Structures are given as structure tokens and as C-alpha cells.
Amino acid sequence: MAKVIIFGVLDTAELAHYYLTNDSEHDVVAFTIHREYLDNPSFKDLPVVAFEDVETLFSPADHVFFAPMTGRNMNRNREKIYNEAKAKGYRFISYVSSRATLFGNEIGENCFILEDNTIQPFTTIGNNVVMWSGNHIGHHGQIKDHVFFTSHVVLSGHCVVESHAFFGVNSTIRDYTTIAQGTLVGMASAITRETEEWSIYIGNPAKKVPGKKSFEAY
Ligand SMILES: CC(C)(COP(=O)(O)OP(=O)(O)OC[C@H]1O[C@@H](n2cnc3c(N)ncnc32)[C@H](O)[C@@H]1OP(=O)(O)O)[C@@H](O)C(=O)NCCC(=O)NCCS
Numbered sequence: 001m002a003k004v005i006i007f008g009v010l011d012t013a014e015l016a017h018y019y020l021t022n023d024s025e026h027d028v029v030a031f032t033i034h035r036e037y038l039d040n041p042s043f044k045d046l047p048v049v050a051f052e053d054v055e056t057l058f059s060p061a062d063h064v065f066f067a068p069m070t071g072r073n074m075n076r077n078r079e080k081i082y083n084e085a086k087a088k089g090y091r092f093i094s095y096v097s098s099r100a101t102l103f104g105n106e107i108g109e110n111c112f113i114l115e116d117n118t119i120q121p122f123t124t125i126g127n128n129v130v131m132w133s134g135n136h137i138g139h140h141g142q143i144k145d146h147v148f149f150t151s152h153v154v155l156s157g158h159c160v161v162e163s164h165a166f167f168g169v170n171s172t173i174r175d176y177t178t179i180a181q182g183t184l185v186g187m188a189s190a191i192t193r194e195t196e197e198w199s200i201y202i203g204n205p206a207k208k209v210p211g212k213k214s215f216e217a218y
Helices: 011-023 051-057 076-087
Strands: 003-007 027-033 046-050 064-066 199-202 207-213
Touching: 003 011, 011 027, 027 051, 046 051
Parallel strands: 003 027, 003 064, 027 046
Antiparallel strands: 199 207
């Protein structure tokens, strides 16, 4: 059992607290946010402390960190906190729901994998990956770091997902497809071929949205 510090005090942090408390061996002991947002010293009956000095109050030797944040700014906000907490010396946990179906897959750190995800055999998951509920992640795939799956995404077999990709609800990816770094797949869109970095794709079959980068939309 680890003593966990959760980053944030909004919905995702509250959900992380709920899932860890009800479906893990871990013990959440505090929350942390940047000092400029620190207007309440307590959340869920636990202390909230400034991220700037969290390591002096909850030593990295005795505590682990969890930052399961949203995909905003194409996962780069979550990546930044992940790297900063790492630089402070923290190790990370990952949460994998007891109601998810896995087959001994390799899973990185700071991953948040909710109920009803199926991750088929021989697929690996990098660091700082969020899978909201109900995704199908096909076999022999490779998910790199800082990726976000919302819900009910179908990633077919043998796909490679490069870092920072974001999949909207109900999106579908053809087998043997590479999703480039920072790709934003719109809700209910069907990707049939390799994508371009930091681009947005919508529709079925999905087409690239011209003249707009993914991080300008989300
Ligand atoms: C792709 C996306 C980021 C575009 O957002 P946006 O830049 O704000 O675009 P807009 O909503 O202004 O829509 C622009 C146009 O694209 C269309 N469009 C937007 N998303 C679309 C989609 N997924 N499929 C087809 N068309 C879409 C809109 O209907 C609109 O068309 P119009 O100009 O003919 O009226 C967004 O629609 C999306 O799919 N986000 C993912 C949402 C999601 O899955 N959330 C999960 C909760 S975390």
C-alpha cells in the first residue's frame, strides 16, 4: 500500500480519489495544486497543499504521486505536471480498474485506466496514459506516452499510437494504422490511414481539418 498525493481538486482528482479509495490498496493522504489556485486548505477531508512545496511536506521517500488530469492542451498540461513531480523525486502509481480486462499487458506509470476497458494481449501502454471507460484496445498494439482515450474508442489490432494523441468518444481506428504524435481524432470519426502530426481528423472516413493544429482546438 502506498501513501498517495493526487494532483488537482476538480472532477478528475475527485474521481481519482474515489477509485483509489474504493478499488485499490492505496491510501490517498493529500491533494496538491499550484499556490495561485489554493483557496481551500481541505478537499475530501484531506489537506490541500501548494505544489510548489509539496515535497517538503510529503517527502518523496515516503509518498507516491498521481496526476490523472484531463487531455487539455493535447495532454501537454498533464505531461508538464508529470515531469515536474518526477523532478521533485516522486515515483508514480498507475490505477487500473478491477473491472477492466487485461492480459498481462505492460503498463507504464501515472496511467488511469477505468472500468470496461479491454486491452488485448501483446499491446503495451506507455507512461501518463488515460483510458476513460469502455475502450477496446486491440492486440499487438503500441500506445506511447501522454495519450488520452475518452470512451468507447475502438483501436483495432496492430496500431501504433504516438505520444500526445487524443481520441474523441466513439472514434474508430483501422487495424495496422499509425496515429501520429498529437493527433486529435474527433468524436465518432473513423481513421482509415496514417495521420499527420498535431492534426485534427473528423468524419467517416475521417478527413484532416485544414489549417488548424490539434492544440488550437483542444
Ligand atoms: C474535433 C473537435 C475537437 C472540433 O472542435 P471545434 O474545433 O470546437 O469545432 P466546432 O465544434 O466548432 O465544429 C466545426 C465544424 O466541424 C463539425 N464537427 C465537429 N466535430 C465533428 C466530428 N467529430 N465529426 C464530424 N464533424 C464534426 C461541426 O459540426 C462544425 O461543422 P459546421 O462548420 O459545418 O457547422 C470536436 O468536435 C470533438 O470531436 N471533440 C472531442 C469531444 C469528445 O470526445 N469529448 C469527450 C469528453 S472528454
